[in-house]
Amino acid sequence: MRKIFKLILIGLLIVLIVIQFFRPEKNNSPVMAENTITAKIPIPDSVQGILKVSCYDCHSNKTIYPWYSNFQPVMWFLTNHIIDGKRHLNFDEFAVYSLARQYKKLKEIGEQVKAGEMPMESYTLIHRDAVLSASQKELIYSWVSNSRQLMESQYPADSLKSKPRK
Ligand code: HEC
Numbered sequence: 001m002r003k004i005f006k007l008i009l010i011g012l013l014i015v016l017i018v019i020q021f022f023r024p025e026k027n028n029s030p031v032m033a034e035n036t037i038t039a040k041i042p043i044p045d046s047v048q049g050i051l052k053v054s055c056y057d058c059h060s061n062k063t064i065y066p067w068y069s070n071f072q073p074v075m076w077f078l079t080n081h082i083i084d085g086k087r088h089l090n091f092d093e094f095a096v097y098s099l100a101r102q103y104k105k106l107k108e109i110g111e112q113v114k115a116g117e118m119p120m121e122s123y124t125l126i127h128r129d130a131v132l133s134a135s136q137k138e139l140i141y142s143w144v145s146n147s148r149q150l151m152e153s154q155y156p157a158d159s160l161k162s163k164p165r166k
Pocket of ligand 1: 051054055056057058059080081082084085088089105108109112113118119120123
């Protein structure tokens with residue numbers, strides 16, 4: 001019996017070593033100033049600071065990786081979250097979205113924060129500084145609602161309506 005355990009242990013060790021060689025690419029694509037959210041939507045520094053700390057690791061073109069992400073399978077989990085997160089919302093590509101999508105995403109940001117869904121719990125478990133305080137949440141809500149009002153005053157109502165998906 002002891003021999004079998006030893007073999008299993010060695011097998012696991014080999015698997016662990018081998019998977020270290022499968023490294024997903026890091027999230028580090030170019031950030032074009034004209035594509036970022038700030039190109040279209042004014043953001044007070046206070047709000048921008050909060051978003052950078054609490055959201056940008058999964059919703060921008062650049063992630064600040066913790067040291068342990070150099071180990072697999074940690075990086076795989078992170079990469080999945082980042083790919084998924086960026087597909088739903090990318091602050092660095094926000095200005096490229098249609099007006100209707102920008103308008104809708106702003107609303108969703110408020111909703112996600114209010115519901116406590118974002119930032120993700122698996123993230124704040126480790127990134128304690130990303131946890132939003134009540135006053136930080138208030139700053140986000142008022143920025144979201146100011147920005148939506150600004151869009152309403154700038155663009156025809158029709159352009160802010162999401163078209164039904166075909
Ligand atoms: C650890 C990664 C991570 C962090 C940090 C994070 N998000 Fe997300 N976010 C995701 C993922 C993954 C999704 C897509 C899946 C889902 O909705 O759970 C998502 C989805 C969203 C969506 C779209 C929801 C929808 O209905 O399509 C919004 C809006 C959002 N996040 C806002 C935020 C905001 C605002 C912050 C910061 C306060 C934040 N997120 C922090 C990973 C993250």
